[in-house]
Amino acid sequence: MASLMSVMEQGRRLMGMDSALEPRVKTYQKMLCCVTAFLVILLLPYIHIGIFHLKLWVPDKPAVDKEHCKCDCFDTVYKGSYENPGNVKYKHMYFNTTQQTFKIWLLTLGFILAFLRSRLRWTMFAVFISDVFPHYYSWWMSFNYYNDDYYEQFYHQLFFSTTELTATVFVVKLCNSSIDVTSAKVVPIVSISCVHLFVGGLDQFLFQKLRNLGFLLPDFIHVIIPTFELYRRSSSHPFSMYQYVVLTLLICIGVFIGNFILV
Incomplete structure (x- = not known):
């Protein structure tokens, strides 16, 4: 029986079916499922209304x-x-x-x-909760710009909306306590939040203080809590010198785009 298992294992290796490849297959399958689910949700309303209703059911509507x-x-x-x-x-x-x-x-x-569904990490969940108002405002502004055909401030708002969503992707991942808090996940959160602090603080804070306080406080929370979580789990410094350089470059690039290009 042992010799048979050995022959089967050698056959798997010769055919490129090494067990080391199994995690990659699982990751690939997971990504495929996520992309498929996203496309189904994205295309279903268009198929329902944009094709079936518009093209087939009422094609003669003026x-x-x-x-x-x-x-x-x-x-x-x-x-x-x-x-x-x-x-x-x-x-x-x-x-x-x-x-x-x-x-x-x-x-x-x-x-x-x-x-x-998730095994909750409460500190990162607090970071996520702090982002409710900025996301709500961003979605509402984007909705109004499109709904009113008003695009003068759209790209400036799009910069904040997309960067907020990017940071939130990492925050939501870290809300799951089974996922390790690593510098690779914290750097995007901290860099994006610092960009928002510089761009938003310099650009708008003097005009609508109460509204912008609802933006700046979450950004401070996004810098402090993830860095604290990383520091708490690190044996030495939370970031390496290379990551400090990357962090600084990301902040400089983001501030330049937000202040001088998308104005």
Whole structure:
């Protein structure tokens, strides 16, 4: 029996099926599943409405005149003081502030939360919670820019939105206590948060202090807590000299882009 197992093992090695490759196969399969799931979620609404409804069900519907279209049943509450009820200009999406709208939001949130499972690291979860307002604001601004066809500040906002999402990806990973806190995961969080502190603090803090305080405090938290978690688990310095150099370069590049290019 032992000789048979030895022959089978040699055959696996000759055929390139070494057991050392199994983790790579598992990682590849995991990535494939993630990409497939993302594409399904991304394409399903387009297939449902953009193809089945628009192309097959109602292909003869006339185009909307966006220049002269008006909506007189939009309550404009979510627009605040920018617009009042009446003949409001064209929006890509209208929604009124009603109980039904809130229930639709709760239903959507419920479906999202149903898929969130993790062994929680509470310190990093606190970092994630601190990012709720910046993400909420970024999403809301991006929504309004697209909905109103107002793109003057879009790319500046896009810079903050994409960098926030990048940092949050690493924060969410570290919320799982089974994943080690490493410098490779902390450097992106700290560098992006420092960029936000420099760019946001210099650019906007003097004008809307209360709103921007809600941005700057989370960035401070993103710098302090992940660095503390890394320091607590390190036998020496949390960052190597090479990582300090990378951290400095990332901050300088981010500040340059945010202050001098996307203005």
